[in-house]
Amino acid sequence: MAVDNENKVGHESEGGMSAEHPITALKELHVAPSTSKKDTHTTARSEFQIVACWKAEDICFDFDEAFVKKEAEIQFKALRDLYEKLVKRFKMISYYQDSPKPPISIFGHADPVGDCPYNKTLSERRAKAVYGVLTRDVEVWAEVFAKKKHARYLQDRLNGLGHNPGTVDGNVQKAETKSAIRKYIKDLCPDFVLQPRDFLGGSKQTFQGCSEFNPILIFSETEANKFKKDPDKTDRNKENQPNRRVVAFLFEPKTTIESGLWPCPQEPDIQGCKDRFYTKWQKRLSFQAKRREYDQGDETFACRFYDRLADMSPCEAVHLFLPPIRLVFEWTTWEFHIPFRKFEKKIKYYSEGIPYWETRNMIEWTDESGHTHSLVKDAFAQHSELEQIERRRGGKTFGKGKYTTHVVKTHLLITKKDGQTWYIVTAVVIDTKTKQKLFQGKIEAAHLYDIGGTWVKTGGAGGIKVWRKLEAVKGGEWLDPRTGKLTPSEKLERKEVKSRPDIESKIRDLHKQLCEGYRHRNINRRLEIQALPVSAGK
Amino acid sequence: MAGKIHIVKQGDYFAKIAKKYGFSNWRTIYNHADNAELKQKRPDPNILYPGDKIVIPNKTTKEDSGGTGQRHRFRFKSDDLWLRIVLKDNNNKPIANTPYQLNLERQTIEGQTDGDGLLEQQIAPDAAEGYLLIQHREFLLKIGHLDPIDTITGVQARLKNLGYYGGEVDGVKGKQTLSAIEEFQCDHGLTVDGIAGPNTQSKLKEIHGC
Numbered sequence: 001m002a003v004d005n006e007n008k009v010g011h012e013s014e015g016g017m018s019a020e021h022p023i024t025a026l027k028e029l030h031v032a033p034s035t036s037k038k039d040t041h042t043t044a045r046s047e048f049q050i051v052a053c054w055k056a057e058d059i060c061f062d063f064d065e066a067f068v069k070k071e072a073e074i075q076f077k078a079l080r081d082l083y084e085k086l087v088k089r090f091k092m093i094s095y096y097q098d099s100p101k102p103p104i105s106i107f108g109h110a111d112p113v114g115d116c117p118y119n120k121t122l123s124e125r126r127a128k129a130v131y132g133v134l135t136r137d138v139e140v141w142a143e144v145f146a147k148k149k150h151a152r153y154l155q156d157r158l159n160g161l162g163h164n165p166g167t168v169d170g171n172v173q174k175a176e177t178k179s180a181i182r183k184y185i186k187d188l189c190p191d192f193v194l195q196p197r198d199f200l201g202g203s204k205q206t207f208q209g210c211s212e213f214n215p216i217l218i219f220s221e222t223e224a225n226k227f228k229k230d231p232d233k234t235d236r237n238k239e240n241q242p243n244r245r246v247v248a249f250l251f252e253p254k255t256t257i258e259s260g261l262w263p264c265p266q267e268p269d270i271q272g273c274k275d276r277f278y279t280k281w282q283k284r285l286s287f288q289a290k291r292r293e294y295d296q297g298d299e300t301f302a303c304r305f306y307d308r309l310a311d312m313s314p315c316e317a318v319h320l321f322l323p324p325i326r327l328v329f330e331w332t333t334w335e336f337h338i339p340f341r342k343f344e345k346k347i348k349y350y351s352e353g354i355p356y357w358e359t360r361n362m363i364e365w366t367d368e369s370g371h372t373h374s375l376v377k378d379a380f381a382q383h384s385e386l387e388q389i390e391r392r393r394g395g396k397t398f399g400k401g402k403y404t405t406h407v408v409k410t411h412l413l414i415t416k417k418d419g420q421t422w423y424i425v426t427a428v429v430i431d432t433k434t435k436q437k438l439f440q441g442k443i444e445a446a447h448l449y450d451i452g453g454t455w456v457k458t459g460g461a462g463g464i465k466v467w468r469k470l471e472a473v474k475g476g477e478w479l480d481p482r483t484g485k486l487t488p489s490e491k492l493e494r495k496e497v498k499s500r501p502d503i504e505s506k507i508r509d510l511h512k513q514l515c516e517g518y519r520h521r522n523i524n525r526r527l528e529i530q531a532l533p534v535s536a537g538k
Numbered sequence: 539m540a541g542k543i544h545i546v547k548q549g550d551y552f553a554k555i556a557k558k559y560g561f562s563n564w565r566t567i568y569n570h571a572d573n574a575e576l577k578q579k580r581p582d583p584n585i586l587y588p589g590d591k592i593v594i595p596n597k598t599t600k601e602d603s604g605g606t607g608q609r610h611r612f613r614f615k616s617d618d619l620w621l622r623i624v625l626k627d628n629n630n631k632p633i634a635n636t637p638y639q640l641n642l643e644r645q646t647i648e649g650q651t652d653g654d655g656l657l658e659q660q661i662a663p664d665a666a667e668g669y670l671l672i673q674h675r676e677f678l679l680k681i682g683h684l685d686p687i688d689t690i691t692g693v694q695a696r697l698k699n700l701g702y703y704g705g706e707v708d709g710v711k712g713k714q715t716l717s718a719i720e721e722f723q724c725d726h727g728l729t730v731d732g733i734a735g736p737n738t739q740s741k742l743k744e745i746h747g748c
Contacts, residue, residue, distance in 0.1 A: 027675070027678070028678045028680060029623070029680065029699055030680050030707060031621065031680065031683070031699075032551065033584050033619050033681055034622045035552075035620070041622035041623060041624050041656065042623050042747050043623070043624045043626065043699060043700060044623055044677065044699045045625075045628070046625075046701060093674070095673065095674035255628070257628065257629065261628075276724065278732075
């Protein structure tokens with residue numbers, strides 16, 4: 001039966017994601033009618049349905065441990081949003097009205113490094129720790145960190161985060177430690193609490209670890225060998241990161257699954273897992289000629305049962321979240337979520353009317369509409385290219401023809417695919433004769449006219465024809481001189497910037513990359529990389 | 539003398555074929571000597587396979603003598619056609635004593651499953667498709683589309699009805715079909731090998747009902 005393939009991703013960030021599953025359409029039953037033989041019949045059994053999924057990536061946990069980090073806070077918020085949305089929707093359907101909550105089951109996964117029993121335990125501990133946060137159950141965390149070495153680790157961590165657990169002595173049961181746990185897990189997930197009954201039911205179904213049996217990414221043979229040879233395992237661990245995840249499935253409300261029909265065993269039992277393996281499971285988990293990924297259709301799971309659960313899940317995909325590069329200038333903020341490349345270019349400058357060439361390091365990227373932009377990397381150093389422009393053009397008036405363009409502020413210099421240079425400026429366009437303000441806002445302006453788009457010749461300055469391409473960055477209308485009508489300008493969409501503390505370190509690395517090799521006293525002043533909401537003046 | 543040949547299409551079953559050719563009793567065709575081989579291959583007249591060849595015998599006129607001036611009553615053995623579906627939930631428990639609505643081409647029937655979750659309903663002798671609404675679920679019934687147990691489509695359709703298989707009934711033994719067969723084998727104490735051999739088929743037929 002055809003499936004409605006509308007994947008609805010609710011939230012995506014480096015630490016995880018949440019999404020709704022595609023809705024299975026009408027179920028087909030192929031039946032044979034009966035004639036006189038009154039004992040033949042068709043049996044139709046409805047399966048349980050999963051309505052949504054949620055994933056917390058590896059960065060939400062400490063390496064090789066079950067401790068849930070602050071990075072997970074956003075993911076819990078995303079789960080809350082998803083959950084509330086689903087409850088609201090199910091409340092509107094009469095069949096679910098009296099019980100609209102989707103029961104949850106949590107699965108922890110480990111990467112193939114290490115042995116299965118160890119990974120079974122670790123993956124289950126992680127799933128259990130998440131369960132403990134969601135139910136705000138300190139006892140659950142006490143169980144997860146029951147072993148002395150884990151308890152010590154926990155106490156250490158809590159201490160470091162400002163939640164005093166008492167002396168670090170490996171005793172997780174003592175009052176101060178429990179109190180510290182309580183405060184911490186409340187902090188992690190402050191406005192969302194679930195009850196044990198909101199989960200699929202019974203400890204056998206509520207959380208479980210799949211050990212390394214269901215990776216979503218398996219290296220190629222070549223890669224595996226390369227990693228094997230390298231004594232430094234940092235690269236390998238980084239590449240394996242997508243496999244180390246915790247996934248939660250949200251089931252259709254009112255779903256109950258009898259424990260006899262739920263095959264997942266609790267650690268240390270692995271045989272229960274193996275009973276559900278595909279017959280060809282070894283092949284599935286092996287390194288083959290090419291790198292294989294689950295959401296590309298490759299068969300990477302060993303467990304049939306989990307394969308069925310995850311089959312339609314948007315969460316079970318290698319998720320590359322590109323952290324934004326935020327460039328905060330003194331007057332505006334731009335954000336990019338796009339990989340960029342670096343190269344060198346010779347740029348012509350003028351000094352007292354005499355042209356000279358300088359080599360500049362450029363960053364180039366292609367935006368969603370296929371335009372290539374480039375930015376002078378060293379613009380962030382000494383004199384920002386933009387500052388130069390600002391000095392040259394800020395506050396200046398262009399053209400005294402029919403329209404006068406008064407540039408208020410220059411924001412950004414970009415070079416487009418055709419090699420033309422454009423400026424993003426805030427300007428006011430005035431009818432020279434009537435002094436009527438025709439347009440005010442951000443526009444892209446160039447020295448040479450662009451082909452296509454909306455452009456208007458507004459005059460000249462210093463013998464150069466100036467054409468304006470009026471594209472408001474955020475709203476704005478302009479008077480089309482050809483038609484005499486006010487027309488909303490094309491809008492360039494920019495993403496709304498939200499607080500993202502989890503990628504701050506990534507951005508710092510990018511900052512380093514951007515400023516690589518450049519030592520100048522002004523570097524820190526010019527380029528500021530933050531992960532903060534937009535508040536910079538516009 | 540043999541009559542014409544009917545080649546079975548998906549959705550055909552004997553009662554429907556009989557009606558198409560104007561026979562009031564499908565047994566006349568099924569039990570006909572020319573169809574002996576088919577009858578052996580297809581022990582259930584309602585489970586046929588596309589491509590099967592059925593010989594449609596010539597209609598014979600039946601002669602009956604009766605005195606004039608008297609009233610005679612002729613009774614046709616009308617063909618009963620039934621829909622018998624046992625409905626179960628995901629825990630394999632029967633959906634018992636639950637009201638349902640059946641929407642077939644020319645009939646809308648309201649009924650209730652019995653204590654064992656059985657829906658038993660008499661339907662028109664050439665019913666093809668319909669909708670079953672029960673609780674909050676809707677099913678599209680493809681009547682007569684169930685293929686024999688020894689075909690891939692037959693295995694797929696049964697596994698689909700039983701909730702093991704979520705893909706298309708297309709005769710292609712892909713990874714989903716394989717997984718479904720293995721799951722079924724695992725659940726029913728059979729050797730798990732992904733092959734729908736005679737043991738698996740017989741168990742599947744038993745669990746499914748036909």
